[in-house]
Amino acid sequence: MHTHPIDRVIYAKDSSISSGDPEIVVLPETTAEVAAVMRIATAEGMPVVARGAGTGLAGGAVPPPGSMLVVLTRMNEIVEVDEIGQSAWVGPGLINLDLSAALEDRGLHFAPDPASQQSSTIGGNVGTNAGGPHCLAEGSTIAHILGVEIVTANGDVMVLGGAAPDLPGYDLRGLIVGSEGTLGIVTRVLVRLTENPPDDVTMLISFVDIADAARAVSGIISSGLVPAALEMMDGPMIEAVENFVHAGLPVGSGAVLLAEVVGHPNGIATEAELIREIAGSNNASEIRTASDTDERALLWKGRKSAFGAVAQAAPDYYLNDTVVPRTRFVEVLNEIYAIADRYDLRLLNVFHAGDGNFHPLVSYDASESGMTDKVVAASHEMVQAAISAGGTLSGEHGIGIEKHHLMPLVFSADDLDAQARVREAFDPSDLLNPGKVLPEGSRCFDRPTT
């Protein structure tokens, strides 16, 4: 248990722009310890916030004043691997990439691969329903969580879901994933493992005009192909990344697509050829195919270093996470550029293009007066543009504390009330990560009835 002011400061923030002030920080090592601190917190009426590595981008793990922060990084063991059933029980504090690395020689991996995978934890991935480039073909974290052990708001321990399919009762496992620590504290996770593909082809495709790149994405998706990943960066991002990692990216291009197909060697040869054809017919200026694993790793390093590159270029950045229908991609992209122009902001873009998941990123200096407000206002307009095109608020980062006020843009009062009913069923006293995900007053009877 830590109560020293320095510890409280260390844990006051995650990777979003918000910060809090925990009263107590605890680092439990077992489920029993989590249950014990939860019972104490409940008895004291103290809010409880779960935290993994603190890589969250929406402020989901920001502790409110007077709260207890439960840091789960010490619960990082791989408890049991079932190679035949392709699943494993792991601690919530286990780092995403460490799991796949440990399974390498068994030919298995954990498919969700958020950009933060070198530091983010499985528990955090569960909390935000994290995504990543390879979720295009494999689905987000939710599709890879078979079961969870949770400590409930009153300190009970129970397993939801399991390795067997369609267990009787409501799918509470499916509610826990993406609930950002508001329904229970996840103390063990049963993950589904995915077979490593026998072969892969990774291509870097350059375009002079980003609209051509976006059309190529639509062409690939509507051709019937589902590549393992289909990522895009725009011109400003290419330049920032190349200055940072020197991956040989085509500086000066309007956009690049990183396309990967995986599977049986005969199958992916056909698929890669089809992608090259579609890219060619959409005016690709260069198509580079990784010739070995080193080159593949280099291409991916470029993509995965995007946020690091931006952090180097300016002191602060603000990142959005909207999703739009893929058919509206070009239209929303143009609107987002126009908004940045209007606010005179520096905008860089990385996209999980195949999913229609935008990450418009505004790079700025928060010490300039009024700058943060301006950035937040512009970002709000970008979110509006995505939602007006039939999109949603967050594809993989979650809602946390930074987007909950925007929830009424996508949900009616009755929709939010239904979500609040679910929350109340798990946590009647509202002690688990209060103030996150749902805006205040979501539960209809909370509102004044005069």
Next chain:
Amino acid sequence: MTTLRSVTRELFERMRDESVDVDAEFVVAPSSLDETAAVLGAAAAAAIPVAFYGGGTHQGYGGASQADLIVTSTRLNRIIDWQPDDLTVTVEAGVPIAELESEIAARRQTAVLPETAHGATIGGVIAAGLSGYRRLRYGPTRDRVLQVQIATGYGKVVSGGSPVVKSSTGYGLPRLFTGSLGSLGMIGTVTLKLWSQPLATATVEIDHAAAALRETYRPLAALETSDGSFLYLAGAESQVTSQSYSLGGTPRPGLIWPGPIMNPIRIELRVPAPFVRAAIEQAKRLGAARWIAEHGVGRVEAGLDSVDEATLVVARTWAESVDGALVVTADADIGLDPWGTPPASIEIQQRIKNAFDPAGICNRGIMPGDM
């Protein structure tokens, strides 16, 4: 209450559904979600127990529920919005799955719905949480339910999820509603994620499904049945040919699925995948006339002509001992317990039931724990 009931009767008369042959005081077919919500609101106020009816293929699944009012999805029968280039489709609950699959097959797409649930509707499949055999490759149906609109037991229209292929926006209500068997309200509209159909497919008869599955990179399905074992391959033509060749079996082009099990008593053993062989032995011990086992998934469906309840209890005890379940999906009205031991989370489950159906009118008793 009597006055309320007569007012309600008037409301229901206007939506009477003559097309469905079920025995209940009222049978109504609302033509919109708002109407459905109004019906449920009225039923809740008058404490009239309700059941829901789609294609009628899985009536009787879950605990027995007595209803005076049957709400059918007969008039909720439109494919609202198919976006082939987004790989999404929004449909009303009453659309038969065969109709949807045939419509989207025009662009070589599939919703990966159960292959042999002939006559079932979208709403019924989602409510019952049914998945097809291709689940091994594409995941369960619930992974493709992006957005759901339901009329709740308290008479409101609620939308959960997002209409796009990826979302971390709010709680996963579509997952809660999938498999909730109409106990929280009636599903009205769903948005589903689609897949493109593979370029080529083949069905290969093999000797050992489990071994063949281990040797083959991600087939669509690996079935061991009372009529033989089959591996279902998909991909580019050259891939399917080469995979069939390495299996040593004789490939037949296309996907040839086993016919549905129609015996009067049907059970499912749902177990972790490594226990599929053991579950098949349990099914045989129960005297299964037919069975279909999904390797890599963990579901063994069996059809019985009669059942010895003591043997069933033994099989259920075994299934639960390996963290699985034995679910009776059809019992020919002999009153078998459909679910077995309620889940550890039963208290939270009950609070969710009460939150969405405070009057306790929606398919009362259908879920585990008599919810």
